[in-house]
Every structure is written in C-alpha cells, then in structure tokens.
Amino acid sequence: MILGAALLPLPMAAEKYVPSAEVMKSREEFANDRFGIFLHWGIYSMFGQGEWYLNYGPLHSEYSKAAKGFYPADFDAGEWADAIKDSGAKYICFTTRHHDGFSMFHTAQNDYNIVDGTPFKRDVLKELADSCADRGLKLHLYYSHLDWGRQDYPQGRTGHTTGRDSTVNDWKSYYKFMNSQLTELLTNYGPIRAIWFDGWWDHDEDKTPFDWELPEQYALIHRLQPGCLVGNNHHQTPFEGEDIQIFERDVPGENTAGLSGQEVSKLPLETCQTMNGMWGYKVVDTNYKDTPALIRYLVKTAGLGANLLLNIGPQPDGELPATALERLRDMGKWLRENGETIYGTEGSPFAAQNWGTATRKGDRLFIHILNAEGTDIHIPAALKVKAAKEFASGSKVKFSSDKNGVTLHLAQKPEAIDHIVELTLKK
Numbered sequence: 001m002i003l004g005a006a007l008l009p010l011p012m013a014a015e016k017y018v019p020s021a022e023v024m025k026s027r028e029e030f031a032n033d034r035f036g037i038f039l040h041w042g043i044y045s046m047f048g049q050g051e052w053y054l055n056y057g058p059l060h061s062e063y064s065k066a067a068k069g070f071y072p073a074d075f076d077a078g079e080w081a082d083a084i085k086d087s088g089a090k091y092i093c094f095t096t097r098h099h100d101g102f103s104m105f106h107t108a109q110n111d112y113n114i115v116d117g118t119p120f121k122r123d124v125l126k127e128l129a130d131s132c133a134d135r136g137l138k139l140h141l142y143y144s145h146l147d148w149g150r151q152d153y154p155q156g157r158t159g160h161t162t163g164r165d166s167t168v169n170d171w172k173s174y175y176k177f178m179n180s181q182l183t184e185l186l187t188n189y190g191p192i193r194a195i196w197f198d199g200w201w202d203h204d205e206d207k208t209p210f211d212w213e214l215p216e217q218y219a220l221i222h223r224l225q226p227g228c229l230v231g232n233n234h235h236q237t238p239f240e241g242e243d244i245q246i247f248e249r250d251v252p253g254e255n256t257a258g259l260s261g262q263e264v265s266k267l268p269l270e271t272c273q274t275m276n277g278m279w280g281y282k283v284v285d286t287n288y289k290d291t292p293a294l295i296r297y298l299v300k301t302a303g304l305g306a307n308l309l310l311n312i313g314p315q316p317d318g319e320l321p322a323t324a325l326e327r328l329r330d331m332g333k334w335l336r337e338n339g340e341t342i343y344g345t346e347g348s349p350f351a352a353q354n355w356g357t358a359t360r361k362g363d364r365l366f367i368h369i370l371n372a373e374g375t376d377i378h379i380p381a382a383l384k385v386k387a388a389k390e391f392a393s394g395s396k397v398k399f400s401s402d403k404n405g406v407t408l409h410l411a412q413k414p415e416a417i418d419h420i421v422e423l424t425l426k427k
C-alpha cells in the first residue's frame, strides 16, 4: 500500500455519478416522449449553406458581419411551437450556440449574440422557452463545445480556415466562458430538460489527448437544475455524468452514416436525423424525406426503444420551411391516430425484421408492419398470444404459433405506411 494514498483527492473521472431522483424522473419522461424536433437556427441560416459554412472558407471577420443584418422579421415563437405541438412532438432542441460561436440568446459574456449583436434585438430563446412552456413542450438546449471564432478556444480538427488567431489558446478562459453561458441558460429560461452538447470530437482523444473537464461541467448543470439531463453527441459510449445516449443520423446499433459503431447503453436513447440533408437552412437542399419515410423512421427508432429528434433548419426570415411544416402536419395526423403505439412504449422484444418491428406497453405488443411481402407475417419470438386484432379497426386477426414463433395471417397484404396489429400477451 502506498503511504498516504488515502489522503490523495480522487480524480473527478473516478467519481461515480449517482443520478438524482429528479434526473431519474426526467429520464423516464424523456423516454416516454419518443419524438422531438431539433431546430438549427443561427446567423449561418442567412448564407443558406448549412451551419458549417464558416468552416468551408469565409473569414470569421467577414462572416460575423451577417449578425448586423440579421432581422428575422417573420419569426413567431408561438407559430413554431404550435406547428411542433401539432406534429405530436413532445419537446424541442434548440441551437443556443453552434460552432460559429454566435449565441442565439442574450448572454452577458460577449456582444456576439441575438440581442446585442443584431438589429432584431429580441431574445428568441426566451420567446421560444415561453411558447414551449405555454404548450407543455419540453425544452432542450443544444450547446457547441467547440468555437470557430474565439481565440481562447484551443484549436481542434476543424475551423482552420476562419482566420482566427489560434496561438492564444487559453483553455481556462474558454472553459469559464462556457460555464458562464451554461449558467445563464440554466438560470434565465425556466426549466430546461436537457443540455445537448456537440463538438467533443473536435479534439479526438486518441490523437491529441485533451481534457474537456466534463465532470465538473456536468456537475454544474445538475447543480443548477437537478432535473436537467446531460447528453453529448460525441459518438462514443456515454461518459460518466451523462443521462441519455445520442446517435447521429443512425438508429442505435446501425452505422450507415459512419458516425456510430459505439455500444448501445442502458441509458435512454435518442437518434437525431434531418428532414432533408443538412441541419442548418441550405437553399439547394430540397431533398426532403417523404412522410411515409419519416413515419417509418420514427417507428423504427421506437422499435429500438429510442427517441427520434427530427431536425428542421428554419429560414433566415424566421419561418419554418413550407415542406417542413407540411411534414409536421402529416406526422401529427398519423400520431393522433397511432400515437398510443409509440408514446410511452418500450422497444421490440425481437430484432427488427424485413417487414418491420414492434413496440410494447405492458401486455400489449404492437406489431408494426412497414413493408409486407405477403399476407403472412412471421414474428420470431416465443410469445404467448392471447388475442390479436387490427389496431385501427379492432377486427380480429388470425394467428398461429409454433416453436419458431408466431405467424399472423392477414386477410390481405397491408399497404398502409404502418399496418399495426395489436397482440395481447398472456401474463
């Protein structure tokens, strides 16, 4: 035994995070919600080339001039919240400060923000927070760990072309700045259900060891709002102190976009995905996924026990794009009829099949047939089925069981976006 070892302070990372009762309640609420809307809005929206535009070449000194011209005349937080509420989403996640470093809320840490730095002078986050609270929508805040403008931010993998003096590199000052902003966000805008970090990957741990000092930052969040969840889009298995696990552009367990591959944890899960291609508004990006594709994606994530955080890039004038509004309306219509099989459910007890997946609520198992090849649907699970009926009409569905599982015998090949059969399982 090393003499005096007992007197040494424990390193932060070794301290075990014990989630509070408030956090556990938020986690449960979050997992029941299943559907949220992501909003990427900032001065980058003005260039109409997505939220990474600054990284692709313009000098920060030129780019930042856009702030002085930012006047989203048609912005109406109530209209956004109405459209989102009507879509069946239960929460929003709003970009308070993206990688370009512009704050979409009133911060006292610098003038590069929506109130002090633009002619608009309105705290859009405050307006959104109030509109969400009025309608019972929960509020999550996206916050970028990296910054392509500030000189004190230690240069990472990205943002090398912005003309920033990267020799300054004052982590202490930058860390203090972030924590002061987080304190503002968690003090001035009412209950925040989650802080959603992004940008950790700018300092790839294996190549350039970098200490983001996350435990202390996470503890600050939990101290300021004991029910606030911490999530980090770092594409790794969750770190100590985190409350949800985030997947980007892929459902948990898949890796078609090349950003995943991490283990799926036991924490509540969330997949973020775009309605079209880019997160921030991009003029040429009109390639919206159609309504059936979005609904099926929602069902697929729910089948994996995960939430879908579906993104919209609002326009520079403050409006949500017309196609996005149409998709919100259509998803709302579908969820009003079928939401019972999505909200508050658990994932499927069997792996996703070519024909679809399932969600579960107690002894009710909802079979979601998304893509049937015929009238027989084979469920590869030893289920003890008491009854089977069409979810929409309530009419009985024939089924048979053998040692390989249960087979549903439908009257005709389903053509719906999602044909749902409800099974009642024996206790």
Ligand code: GLC
Binding pocket: 040, 051, 052, 198, 199, 233, 248, 272, 279
């Ligand atoms: C990526 C991008 C970022 C976007 C985020 C959303 O990390 O850097 O622009 O905000 O994904 O998931």
